[in-house]
Every structure is written in structure tokens, then in C-alpha cells.
Amino acid sequence: MNIKNKFNDFKARLSDRHMYSIVLVVTAVIAGFGIYQYKRSIDFRNRVENGYQRAFTELVHYVNNLDTTLTKAAVATSPAQLSSLAVDLWRQAAFAQANLGQLPVAHTELDNTATFLSQVGDYTYALSKKVENGEELTQQELDQLASLQEHASTLNERLTTMQSEMFGGVLRFDEFKNITSRITGGEGQNFDGSMKQIEEGFSEYASLIYDGPFSEHIRNREPRMTKGKPDISAEQAAEAVKSFLGADHIENVEVTGESEGIIPTYNCTVVTSDDKRQIFVEVTKQGGYVMMVLDNKAPENAELDVGAAALKAREFLTAKGYNSMYESYYQREGNTVVINYAYKQGDYVMYTDLIKVKIALDDGSVIGFESHGYITNHIDDRAIPEALLTEEEARAKVNKNVEISAINRAMIPLDNGSEVFCYELKGNLGGKNFLVYVNVTTGAEEKILILLENEDGTLTI
Numbered sequence: 001m002n003i004k005n006k007f008n009d010f011k012a013r014l015s016d017r018h019m020y021s022i023v024l025v026v027t028a029v030i031a032g033f034g035i036y037q038y039k040r041s042i043d044f045r046n047r048v049e050n051g052y053q054r055a056f057t058e059l060v061h062y063v064n065n066l067d068t069t070l071t072k073a074a075v076a077t078s079p080a081q082l083s084s085l086a087v088d089l090w091r092q093a094a095f096a097q098a099n100l101g102q103l104p105v106a107h108t109e110l111d112n113t114a115t116f117l118s119q120v121g122d123y124t125y126a127l128s129k130k131v132e133n134g135e136e137l138t139q140q141e142l143d144q145l146a147s148l149q150e151h152a153s154t155l156n157e158r159l160t161t162m163q164s165e166m167f168g169g170v171l172r173f174d175e176f177k178n179i180t181s182r183i184t185g186g187e188g189q190n191f192d193g194s195m196k197q198i199e200e201g202f203s204e205y206a207s208l209i210y211d212g213p214f215s216e217h218i219r220n221r222e223p224r225m226t227k228g229k230p231d232i233s234a235e236q237a238a239e240a241v242k243s244f245l246g247a248d249h250i251e252n253v254e255v256t257g258e259s260e261g262i263i264p265t266y267n268c269t270v271v272t273s274d275d276k277r278q279i280f281v282e283v284t285k286q287g288g289y290v291m292m293v294l295d296n297k298a299p300e301n302a303e304l305d306v307g308a309a310a311l312k313a314r315e316f317l318t319a320k321g322y323n324s325m326y327e328s329y330y331q332r333e334g335n336t337v338v339i340n341y342a343y344k345q346g347d348y349v350m351y352t353d354l355i356k357v358k359i360a361l362d363d364g365s366v367i368g369f370e371s372h373g374y375i376t377n378h379i380d381d382r383a384i385p386e387a388l389l390t391e392e393e394a395r396a397k398v399n400k401n402v403e404i405s406a407i408n409r410a411m412i413p414l415d416n417g418s419e420v421f422c423y424e425l426k427g428n429l430g431g432k433n434f435l436v437y438v439n440v441t442t443g444a445e446e447k448i449l450i451l452l453e454n455e456d457g458t459l460t461i
Contacts (some may be wrong), residue, residue: 002257014457018048019194020326028138032267032316036451037316041362041419043355048238049224049273052102052103052104052338053166054102055099055102055103055237055343056099056159056162056163056166057163058095058099059096059099059100059103060156060159060160060162061160062092062093062095062096062099063096063152063155063156063159064116064156064160064403065088065092065150065151065253066089066092066093066096066120066156066449067149067153067155067156068087069085069088069089070145070148070149070152071083071125071432071450072096072434072448072449072450073085073086073089073124073145073149073211074142074146074149074216075398075399075402075429075434075436075448076399076445077348077399077445078131078397078445079128079131079132080132080444080445081445081447081448082124082127082128083129083131084130085124085128086124086125086128087125089120089121089124089125090121090122090124090125091121092418093118093120093121094121094339096116096117096278096406097117098330100113100114100117101189102448103255104191104192104274104350106113106365110202110272113155113198113199113200115313116151116155120148120152123145123148124148126146126199126305127141127145127407140176140255144182146242151367152417155198156391157197158197159198161265165194171213175247182461194258195447201302209360220341221262221376221377221417222262223262223263223375224243224376224378225287225289225376225378226284226286226289226375226380227286227287228261229287229288230286230287231285231286232266232283232285232286232287233428234266235257236288237266237268237283237285237288237348238254238255238256238291240283240288240289241253241270241281241290242281242291243279245270245279245281247294247352248273249273249274250270250271250272250273251271251272251273251276251352252270252271253268253269253270253276254268254269255267255268256268256269258285259282262373262376263284263291263375263376264284264286265282265283265284265285265291265292266282266283266285267280267281268280268281268283271279271440274410277296278296278297278299279293279294279295279296281293284375286442287368289371290369290371291370291371291372291375292347292369292370292372293366293367293370294368294369295358295367295368295371296411297360297365297367298334298335299334299335299336299360299362299363300309300335300362301361301362302361302362303337303361303363304338304361304362304364305361306330306332306337307417308364309328309337309339309359309361309364310327310339310359312359312364312365312366313339313341313357313359313366314341316328316366316378317331317355317357318340322341322355322374324344324345325341325342325343325344325355326341326342326343326349327339327340327341328340328341328342328349328351332455335360335362336358336361336367336368337358337361337367338356338357338358339356339358339359340355340356341354341356341357342354342355343354343374345379345381345382345384346384347407347409348380348384348409348410348411349408349410349411350377350382350410350411351410351411351412351413352373352376352377352411352413352419353373353374353377353378353379354371354372354373354377355369355370355371355373355374356368356369356370356371357369363396370428371380377413382419385421385440385441386441387409387421387440387441388440388442388443389423389439389440389441389443390442391407391423391439394407394423394425394438394440394443395407396426396446397437397438397443397445398425398427398430398438401429402425402427402429402436403427403429404425404426404427404429404438405424405426405427405428407423407424407425407427408426409421409422409424409440410422410424410425410444412437412447413418414447420437421439421441421444422437422438422439422440422446423437423438423440424436424437425437425438426451432451433450433452433453434448434449434450434451434452435448435449435450435451436448438451
């Protein structure tokens with residue numbers, strides 16, 4: 001083959017390859033554009049559904065609060081307490097209605113459910129104004145209030161079930177049900193259908209005729225224990241961690257960052273010397289107090305009961321200089337237990353000065369610690385007022401239908417940030433346990449909490 005033929009053959013080959021490359025590039029561009037458009041479509045659908053999920057989650061939250069607040073209202077007797085609960089109910093009902101209106105229920109009318117939510121706050125407010133005017137509630141009004149609570153409880157249970165199904169992937173909003181079915185190969189439940197069942201549950205709801213944790217709110221105040229304390233260095237924070245956890249159990253401490261906020265802290269990562277597990281620790285920049293310990297240990301068995309774990313926790317607190325701490329409530333989680341401790345001064349439990357300790361039930365080791373409430377609120381020696389009410393007089397302030405089983409003394413925070421000294425009366429009404437707090441000097445009914453007790457622990461709401 002001469003030079004000319006070779007040159008022509010090379011041009012032909014180059015031309016074929018050039019066209020092949022062009023085809024590949026064009027195909028890749030089209031495919032890429034298609035993938036981009038598909039991804040945008042999926043992202044849009046996800047954003048829309050996330051919006052629906054947020055609205056539904058908020059609806060569940062506020063209906064749960066309605067149920068809790070209505071339960072408290074059944075126990076309240078003082079005008080101030082009933083008025084405070086009425087304000088909460090009105091606010092919770094309004095937010096619940098707002099979120100209900102954001103849900104994709106085009107094929108379902110929710111008139112009965114919406115009517116219930118609107119009347120809850122209005123009715124309770126009307127009752128509170130009546131009590132403020134010195135009038136007593138009639139039995140019919142009390143029965144109406146109990147009926148509201150029952151409806152709220154039923155609605156709460158159904159919505160909570162729907163939320164569990166949604167998070168489990170069983171329940172989907174209508175716009176996305178077919179998409180989900182194609183992806184998963186299964187059939188999701190219909191959101192409209194579930195809401196229709198709830199609406200049907202309110203079909204017999206009679207329109208009313210009427211005239212018209214102790215902790216979160218106190219976390220934002222300026223902390224008392226760190227105020228005026230000197231700043232520490234990162235090296236000093238690491239030494240504080242070693243002292244708190246025990247240097248003989250630690251292989252390494254590294255200060256990995258800093259957190260700002262009301263209580264600025266150093267963030268530390270600890271590696272243990274025995275099993276090389278990691279522990280996260282927060283140390284306050286002012287004063288060098290350990291505020292948080294999070295250990296990733298997961299006990300595989302439980303050798304200790306809650307009582308023995310509480311003894312281990314108390315010994316730990318005493319060794320760290322936290323004296324006069326009183327076990328209040330606890331919650332068991334698998335093979336661990338979290339115990340809440342409050343500072344006790346004289347006969348009074350200071351419910352603001354809180355420390356949480358998490359104990360592993362296999363060996364009694366401390367695998368969690370949180371002292372935010374204690375650092376924020378603790379005072380060694382508060383001025384305690386003289387009690388002007390006797391225990392019997394305090395009992396008389398509680399709803400006569402509540403069966404009182406115990407009475408103690410406690411200092412509790414109010415929503416405005418102030419602290420009041422009270423009699424703490426534990427009682428039962430309708431199978432539910434309550435804590436009623438009566439001011440030791442004024443006799444005012446300051447707060448009502450529902451006490452949740454089961455085999456896994458004791459909590460208040």
C-alpha cells in the first residue's frame with residue numbers, strides 16, 4: 001500500500017472514530033439531562049412530602065399536648081390554674097388546626113375534627129372565666145370537660161398510630177402512594193382513608209354550648225454556677241475530663257471543638273484504655289465543670305436492678321462533690337437506666353437543680369451524665385420561706401375527688417422563671433396519678449403534673 005492509500009485509510013478511520021465519539025457524547029448528555037430531570041422530580045416530591053410530614057408531626061404533637069392539658073384541667077380547682085390551662089389549650093388547638101389545614105386531604109372533609117379543635121380552647125376558656133367570677137362548675141360542665149378529654153385521647157391515639165405507620169413506610173400521602181408502590185413493590189396505606197376514619201370517629205361529636213418538664217423554660221437563663229468563674233484552656237478541659245472519668249481508664253483525650261451558647265463548652269473525645277470505645281464529653285469554658293458525658297457502651301445483659309443502680313449513681317455523685325442529691329424519677333432503656341437527681345435543702349427538693357445519671361445494668365458503670373439544670377440553677381443555700389399553710393390545709397386545696405397518697409415539700413420553677421416553695425401532693429383520680437403543687441405561703445395551686453408510672457420507670461408531663 002502506497003503512502004496515499006495509507007493516508008486515505010487513516011482519514012477514514014479517524015472519521016469513523018470521530019463520529020462514534022460524537023454519538024457517545026450526545027448519548028451521555030441526553031442521559032445526564034434525563035437523570036438530572038428525574039433527580040429534580042424526586043427532590044421536589046421529597047420536599048413536598050417532607051412538608052406534609054412536618055405538618056402531620058406538628059399536628060400529632062399539639063393533639064398530644066391537648067390530651068395532656070385536658071387531663072390536667074380535670075383536676076384543677078383554682079381560677080388561676082384553670083385560666084393558665086385554658087390559655088395553653090387555646091394555643092395548642094390553634095396550632096393543631098393550622099397544621100391540619102396543611103395536610104393533603106382534598107377528598108376528605110374534616111369539619112367534625114376541625115370543630116372539635118376549635119371548641120376545645122373556647123369551652124375551657126369560658127369555664128375559666130366562670131370560675132374567676134366566683135361561680136362553681138356544674139356537674140354537666142365537668143362531664144363536658146371529661147368528654148372533651150376522651151375525644152382528645154382517642155384522636156391522640158389514632159394520630160400516633162398513623163405516625164408510627166408513616167415512619168415505618170406503611171402509610172403514604174396519596175400523591176406518593178403509587179410512586180412508593182412501584183419502588184417497593186408493595187401497597188402503602190391511603191392517607192385520605194386513614195383521616196376519613198378519624199373524621200368518622202367524630203361524627204357523633206356533640207357541639208358544645210357555652211358562653212363564649214419543670215425544665216425546658218429554665219434552661220435559657222444565665223447560669224448561676226459559671227457566672228464570674230475564670231475561663232479555662234483546652235488543656236485544662238482535658239485534665240478536667242481525666243479527673244472526672246478517672247485517668248487510669250483513659251488512653252487519650254482530644255479537644256475536638258468548641259460550642260457557643262448560653263453555656264460555652266469545650267467538646268472532648270475520649271478513647272478508653274480497655275476496650276478502645278469513644279466517649280463524648282462537654283466541659284464548661286467558665287469554671288471547668290463537666291456538663292455532659294455520652295458513652296457509646298451498649299450493655300448486653302442486666303445484672304443489677306434499679307435500686308442497685310441508684311446506689312451506684314449516688315456513690316458516683318458523692319465522689320464528684322455533688323452532695324445532698326435526691327432520687328426523683330427514672331427511666332429504664334434496655335440494659336441501662338437513667339436516674340434524675342435533684343438537690344435537697346432541708347425538707348425541700350429543688351427540682352430546678354437537676355442532674356441525670358445513666359447507669360449500665362451489667363456492671364453498674366456510669367455511661368451518661370448531664371448537669372445542665374444543676375449548673376444553670378444551683379444555689380447552695382436558698383432562703384426558704386416559713387410555711388403559712390399546714391399539710392391539712394394544703395390537702396383541702398386539692399380537688400376533693402383526688403385521693404391523696406403522699407405529701408412532700410419541693411421548690412418548683414414557674415413559667416415566668418421565678419421559683420416557688422410548695423407542698424407536693426401525690427394523688428389519684430380516674431386511675432391516673434397526679435402531682436399537685438400548692439404554695440406553702442399563699443395556698444395557690446401553682447402547677448399540676450401527670451405522673452406516668454410503669455415497669456420501665458416514672459416520668460412526669
